[in-house]
Each structure stands twice: as C-alpha cells, then as structure tokens.
Amino acid sequence: MEPGAAELYDQALLGILQHVGNVQDFLRVLFGFLYRKTDFYRLLRRPSDRMGFPPGAAQALVLQVFQTFDRMARQDDEKRRKELEEKMRKREEAEATAAEQEPVPAPVLEVEVNSTTDAASGGPVEPQGQQGAVPEVAPGSQEDAEPPGSDTGAAQARREPPNLPKRQEQFQRNPDSYNGAVRENYTWSQDYTDLELKVPVPKHVVKGRQVSVALSSSSIRVAVLEDSGERVLMEGKFTHKVNTESSLWSLEPGKCVLVSLNKAGEYWWSAVLEGEEHIDIDQINKERSMATVDEEEHAVLDRLTFDYHQKLQGKPQSHELKVHEMLKKGWDAEGSPFRGQRFDPAMFNISPGAVQFQ
Numbered sequence: 549m550e551p552g553a554a555e556l557y558d559q560a561l562l563g564i565l566q567h568v569g570n571v572q573d574f575l576r577v578l579f580g581f582l583y584r585k586t587d588f589y590r591l592l593r594r595p596s597d598r599m600g601f602p603p604g605a606a607q608a609l610v611l612q613v614f615q616t617f618d619r620m621a622r623q624d625d626e627k628r629r630k631e632l633e634e635k636m637r638k639r640e641e642a643e644a645t646a647a648e649q650e651p652v653p654a655p656v657l658e659v660e661v662n663s664t665t666d667a668a669s670g671g672p673v674e675p676q677g678q679q680g681a682v683p684e685v686a687p688g689s690q691e692d693a694e695p696p697g698s699d700t701g702a703a704q705a706r707r708e709p710p711n712l713p714k715r716q717e718q719f720q721r722n723p724d725s726y727n728g729a730v731r732e733n734y735t736w737s738q739d740y741t742d743l744e745l746k747v748p749v750p751k752h753v754v755k756g757r758q759v760s761v762a763l764s765s766s767s768i769r770v771a772v773l774e775d776s777g778e779r780v781l782m783e784g785k786f787t788h789k790v791n792t793e794s795s796l797w798s799l800e801p802g803k804c805v806l807v808s809l810n811k812a813g814e815y816w817w818s819a820v821l822e823g824e825e826h827i828d829i830d831q832i833n834k835e836r837s838m839a840t841v842d843e844e845e846h847a848v849l850d851r852l853t854f855d856y857h858q859k860l861q862g863k864p865q866s867h868e869l870k871v872h873e874m875l876k877k878g879w880d881a882e883g884s885p886f887r888g889q890r891f892d893p894a895m896f897n898i899s900p901g902a903v904q905f906q
Contacts, residue, residue, distance in 0.1 A: 563852050577856075628828065716831040727816070727832040729825075734770075734782050736820050743790075743817065745807040747782050754801035761797045761805065765789050765812065768821075770805050781805070784821035788813065 565574045582588035590600030601609075719725040724746050728736040734747040747770045753759060760778060762769040767785045771778040794810035811817070816834065818826040855865040864872065872891075879891050 560848060560852060563848075564856065567853055567856055624830065628830070631828075716828055719827070720832070728820075729827050731824065738817055740814055740816070741811055743809040743811065743820065745782075745805075745809065745820065747805040747807065749781065749799070749802070749804055751802040753799070756799050759799055759805055761807070763790075763792055763795060763797070763807070765792055768807070770807070784823065787819050787822055787824075788815075788817060 561574075564577055565571075568574050568577060587599040588601070588606055592600045592602050713719060713722075713725075713730050716729075719729050720727070722730065722735070724730075724735040724737060724744075726737045728738050728743070734745055736743060736745045738744070745768075749759070749772055753772050758773050760769075760771045760773060765786075766789060768782065769780065770782040771780045789812035791810040791812050795808060797805060797807040799805055816829045816832065818829050851866050855867075858865045876891055879887070879889075881887070
C-alpha cells in the first residue's frame with residue numbers, strides 16, 4: 549500500500565468507531581469481518597489446501613503491522629521531545645541574552661523650564677541645552693495628545709506586549725483560537741476545510757472603507773487607513789494555498805477584521821503565515837465535522853451505520869436487500885421455476901462485493 553493510501557478509508561472507519569464507541573469493539577468488528585468474509589483464520593494443513601495461512605502466519609502478520617505503526621508512534625514521540633527540548637533551549641538562550649542587556653529606562657515627559665524666573669528667585673538654573681526642547685505641556689494634556697489608535701499609543705502597546713498564551717491546551721479553550729493559536733496581532737482557528745482569522749482594529753475603525761484587505765491564494769495584507777496613510781496590522785505569505793473565490797472578510801466595527809479562508813486542500817495547517825511559530829497538530833481536535841462531509845460520503849457513512857445495526861440484529865444488510873429486491877421482480881415472472889413459491893432470502897448467500905452502490 550502506498551504511503552497515505554490508508555487515509556482514504558478514514559471516514560468509513562471513523563463512522564464505525566463512532567458507533568461502536570471504543571477501540572476494543574472496533575477491533576472486534578475488524579477481526580470479525582476477517583473471520584466471516586475472508587480466509588484469514590483458515591489454516592493451511594495439507595499441501596492440497598488452497599486457502600488460508602500456515603499456522604502462526606496470520607498472527608505474525610498482525611504483529612508486523614502493529615509494530616510498523618508502533619515504530620511510527622515512537623518516532624513521533626521522539627520528534628516531539630526533540631522539538632520541545634529545542635524550544636526550551638532557545639527560550640533559555642533568549643532569557644540569558646535579555647538578562648545580560650541593561651534595561652533601557654522608558655522616555656519621560658520633558659517640561660520646559662523658565663530659566664529667567666528661576667534665576668530671579670535664586671533657584672537652580674537648568675543647563676542651556678535642555679531649554680526649549682519641547683513645548684510646555686499642561687497637566688492632563690498628555691491623554692488628549694494620544695487619541696485611541698494613535699502611533700504613540702501603538703508604540704506604548706508594543707513596549708508592553710500582552711501576556712499571550714503559549715500552550716495548545718490554552719488555545720483550545722478559546723473559540724477564536726480553537727485548533728489554531730493566538731499571535732501578537734491576530735488569532736486564528738481552523739476546521740478540516742476552512743480557517744478563520746480575527747485581526748483586532750482600533751475602536752475608531754467602524755466603517756469598511758477604513759480598512760484595506762489584499763487577499764491572494766498565497767498571501768494576505770490587512771491594514772487600516774489613517775490620516776498619515778496605511779497602518780499594516782497583518783501581512784505575510786500563507787504556508788498553504790487558499791481558494792480566494794470562496795474566501796471573504798468583514799469588519800466587526802471597533803473590534804476586528806474577520807477573515808474567512810477556504811483551504812485549497814483538505815489538511816490541517818500548523819501555521820498561517822511563513823516564519824511563524826508552528827503549532828503541534830497532534831494536540832488539536834482532528835475530528836471532522838459532519839458539516840464538511842459531502843453527500844457521497846454521507847451516503848457511505850449512513851449505509852455503514854445501517855449495515856452495522858442490521859448485522860447486530862441478524863437482519864439483511866444493504867447489499868443483500870438490494871439483491872433481494874431485484875430477485876423478487878423475477879421470482880414470480882412467467883417461466884420462473886420459483887413461481888408460486890414464497891420468496892425465501894435464506895436461499896441466497898450474497899457477497900458485499902457483488903453489489904455496486906451509486
């Protein structure tokens with residue numbers, strides 16, 4: 549089997565697993581199928597036997613497959629361990645580097661000093677180079693000089709970054725970062741087919757014309773329009789392609805730009821933009837919503853569910869019912885040897901492969 553080919557059957561197997569409710573019963577279904585429908589448990593005891601396996605061969609085959617995926621699981625564990633150690637090492641290096649650097653004090657508000665008055669009153673006189681540096685600022689006027697969304701306010705926010713969550717279990721508790729992450733300037737979440745980005749905007753941004761969103765299949769740029777020009781809130785190249793025709797954006801006034809992206813391929817993303825920190829997709833919820841399953845897959849899952857319950861009750865399954873329906877039409881037809889007799893489904897042993905479902 550080619551690598552990745554087994555994933556083609558994930559949805560059918562997932563449907564069975566969801567109905568039986570646990571792994572033990574799921575395995576019973578699989579091995580029960582091998583017992584009823586194949587020669588997996590049949591032993592080759594004589595040279596003339598044409599079906600079955602030599603004693604111990606079937607058990608060895610199961611063990612071989614189990615060990616193959618067990619090795620893959622251990623390799624995944626080792627990979628995650630090394631990635632965690634590397635992250636811890638980089639964090640320790642960053643903390644050590646930050647500790648070596650002397651902290652720079654934040655700039656203070658400069659106030660003009662009237663040297664003439666100070667000199668006349670005998671008070672201390674400021675050095676000449678500090679006089680007239682900035683206009684005099686009246687008490688309480690600093691807040692007026694920094695309206696919401698101003699560059700000064702943004703710079704202050706950058707000097708004091710928020711304490712962002714770091715672990716995936718924290719992301720999972722927030723609907724805005726479910727199966728995604730919280731980044732410095734946006735949050736993102738995803739399901740199997742779509743992503744949702746929320747880019748916060750200043751409170752004074754309440755109209756769509758105050759926002760500029762440039763979206764292509766491989767990149768995104770979100771900016772707000774201000775008197776001094778555009779201020780970019782988010783920009784970069786996607787780690788995977790998106791379908792622009794099925795993607796859209798909207799503005800929640802004073803809150804955020806909401807961007808809904810349709811994935812070009814059905815797979816889980818570990819990051820939205822290139823160069824970002826990746827999430828561990830092994831820690832997200834990979835269950836596929838039934839809303840993302842197309843009609844054909846729905847039909848398959850419904851049929852598997854029906855067959856499973858019919859089997860438990862000892863009743864005909866869907867492939868048998870379909871053949872029975874066709875046989876009934878010819879049962880009493882003119883020239884039929886069964887004409888006049890009661891139709892008896894037990895007379896037929898119908899293989900599931902004998903019926904094609906459309």
